[in-house]
Amino acid sequence: MTVKLAIICAANPGNAGMYSVDLAAYEFFSRHGIDFELFTSHAPSRFLRYKFLKIGVEIGHKKTKEFGKLKLKRYYDEKQLSSFTHVVFWGDFTPNPAYGFGDFHHVDKRYDVKCSETAEGSPQ
Numbered sequence: 001m002t003v004k005l006a007i008i009c010a011a012n013p014g015n016a017g018m019y020s021v022d023l024a025a026y027e028f029f030s031r032h033g034i035d036f037e038l039f040t041s042h043a044p045s046r047f048l049r050y051k052f053l054k055i056g057v058e059i060g061h062k063k064t065k066e067f068g069k070l071k072l073k074r075y076y077d078e079k080q081l082s083s084f085t086h087v088v089f090w091g092d093f094t095p096n097p098a099y100g101f102g103d104f105h106h107v108d109k110r111y112d113v114k115c116s117e118t119a120e121g122s123p124q
Contacts, residue, residue: 005029005036006084008075010091018091022070025090037084039075040065 007029009022022038029036065072073080081087 001085003034003086004084005034006075006081006087007036007038008087008089009038009040009072019067019070021091022072023068025088026069038070038072039080040072041075 007025009025010018026038063074065074075081
C-alpha cells in the first residue's frame with residue numbers, strides 16, 4: 001500500500017516557534033521518504049483582508065502560503081483529503097481538546113471552513 005499523508009498544521013503567521021514545529025513535520029516525513037502535503041485551515045489571509053471586509057469588500061483567502069521550506073495549502077473542505085491515505089494533525093497544541101472545542105472551531109468559521117455541527121451548534 002502506498003502511503004500519502006495530508007498533514008494538518010496550525011496557522012503559522014510568521015511565528016518562529018510554530019514554524020519550527022511545522023518544519024519538524026516537513027523534515028521528519030521528508031527524511032522517511034513519505035509522500036505528503038502540508039495544510040492549514042487557517043492560512044494567512046490576503047494582506048488587509050479584514051480591513052476590506054469592514055467596508056464590504058471580500059478579496060478572499062490565499063490558497064497557499066510559503067514560509068522557508070514550507071508550502072502550506074489552505075484546507076477548507078474535506079473533499080481535498082480524498083486522495084490521501086492518512087490524515088495527520090501535527091502541532092504542539094493542535095490536538096489539545098480545549099483548543100479544538102473552543103478556539104479552533106470559532107476560527108474555522110471565520111475562515112469559511114466547511115464543518116458539520118450538532119443541533120446545539122457545537123462542532124462534532
